[in-house]
Amino acid sequence: MRGATAQVIDALPEPGGQLAALYPEKLIFDVAGFPRVLAKDLVANLRQQAGQFGQPIHCGQRVVGLEEADGVFTLVTETDRFPSRAVIIAAGIGAFAPRKLPQACAEPWYGRGIDPVVRSPQDYAGKHVVIIGGGDSAFDWAHQLEGVARSIRLVHRSDRFRAHQATVDQVLASAAAGRSAVHTFHELADVVAEGDRLVALDLKDIKAKTTTRVPCDVVLPMLGFVSDMGALLDWGLTVEKDEIHVSQTMETGRPGLWAVGDVNTYPGKLKLIATGFAEACIAVNQAVHWVYPDKKVNPGHSSNLAVFGQKDD
Ligand SMILES: Cc1cc2nc3c(=O)[nH]c(=O)nc-3n(C[C@H](O)[C@H](O)[C@H](O)COP(=O)(O)OP(=O)(O)OC[C@H]3O[C@@H](n4cnc5c(N)ncnc54)[C@H](O)[C@@H]3O)c2cc1C
Known part of the structure; x- marks a missing residue:
């Protein structure tokens, strides 16, 4: 939506985090717009929604390191390297691996x-x-x-x-x-x-x-699965009990790195899917503005965006 490229990297063989690994068959009642939804169906819908933008999802890739040089971060997995100008950490309760x-x-x-x-x-x-x-x-x-x-x-x-x-x-x-x-x-x-x-x-x-x-x-x-935070928390961030402290704009304190979802903490934090969604919107818009300072922090509404063929009211 913001005209930036992005890629998702996850240790699991399929996207979906805790919903896919821990409770695919459980009903969720507190995601806005769904009176009730099976966790696996919510994941399928999220995949479909994200798929509209064609950004790659790299599964089975466990991030083991982060390098930074000349304004570029490189996320290092066990087999590959993913360069990026900004990183949003959404690592939840850690990388899942089959027990x-x-x-x-x-x-x-x-x-x-x-x-x-x-x-x-x-x-x-x-x-x-x-x-x-x-x-x-x-x-x-x-x-x-x-x-x-x-x-x-x-x-x-x-x-x-x-x-x-x-x-x-x-x-x-x-x-x-x-x-x-x-x-x-x-x-x-x-x-x-x-x-x-x-x-x-x-x-x-x-x-x-x-x-x-x-x-x-x-x-x-x-x-089932076991989860492990691994090296993720050693990136010069403020970490307490496996949670990354963030500001109200989801900044970690290290420029270029944001943290959202269950992995972050701040006063009043609620570990819910709904709050994770909102935090991701905040972090993405901050990151886009950081990489492209000419782009606004607030992009406006999807219902008005040219990328969807919608006109300004
Ligand atoms: C049984 C159960 C029921 C729940 N029911 C509800 C509910 O009804 N409503 C609700 O709002 N919330 C519910 N939750 C909480 C909800 O699932 C979490 O808030 C949500 O999953 C957090 O999403 P997340 O993306 O932050 O983290 P996660 O879902 O934990 O996803 C994190 C992802 O990051 C990946 N990852 C981590 N570290 C690495 C690494 N080093 N390299 C690569 N990948 C990595 C993991 O593999 C994982 O896929 C429930 C949780 C559980 C366990």
Whole structure:
């Protein structure tokens, strides 16, 4: 809207922050204009809205450093570098990463049989897939991979699931019909390999204390996410309890860096989606004015902007 280029960088494989990672199936009641909205639907709408402007979103990119030279910041991720004249930190409660399986036997197989992030269902065509977990992601993928994977097993430590009931019912019905398998009260006991290829898993029944060997080409751990602030707070900012102090214009105190959303704090701060939206508007307009001093801080209303083909009243 302001005629500036921008890019979003996020550690998650998909945009959406806490809404996508922690509560996609929960209803939200306090976002203006939506009497009620599922968190995942709000994220989908935000993506669609942002997509109108064609600015790139770089997912799976965890920012590990910030460099500054000749008026240009460079955000450094584990694999890339992103130069920019201004940075808006919207890091929430930190970078999300998939929670790892606690069993030591699993560690050597990450990236060569254990996939922490699922990208395309077609990657699992014709394979024996074991999904570990009892939440939405576990059930969504068990359902989606039916008819694609050679076999699907869902393994969970209890018989209580934290997933949308309709999807749970679909997966349980499929297991009852013999199209997949659900192992409740089971956990990973060992990884079975032939050479350097994962071929099976030993699953332990934690009640009966017995072990079953099941064929497996790929393990998909769906155990939720852990978050970590990492190096982000060491950028010469005023930080207290993982929160960046900002002024009423969302300035961090380091010129060129603003902070919005759950990661910032100021007197009266409310950690809500609605306040995050407002803070982002304030920071963006300040940043645009800082990079282009001839542009106004206050751009006017979207309903009047030429960029949308709207005329001034
Ligand atoms: C269960 C639950 C229910 C909630 N319900 C509501 C509600 O009903 N209404 C409401 O208003 N609010 C609710 N909230 C709060 C709301 O989700 C947060 O206020 C909101 O998500 C904050 O958005 P954010 O963009 O600031 O941070 P986040 O949503 O935390 O997003 C931060 C993003 O930054 C990324 N990131 C962080 N560090 C890095 C790094 N180094 N490199 C790359 N990426 C990084 C993370 O991966 C993440 O995607 C709820 C929260 C929870 C946990």
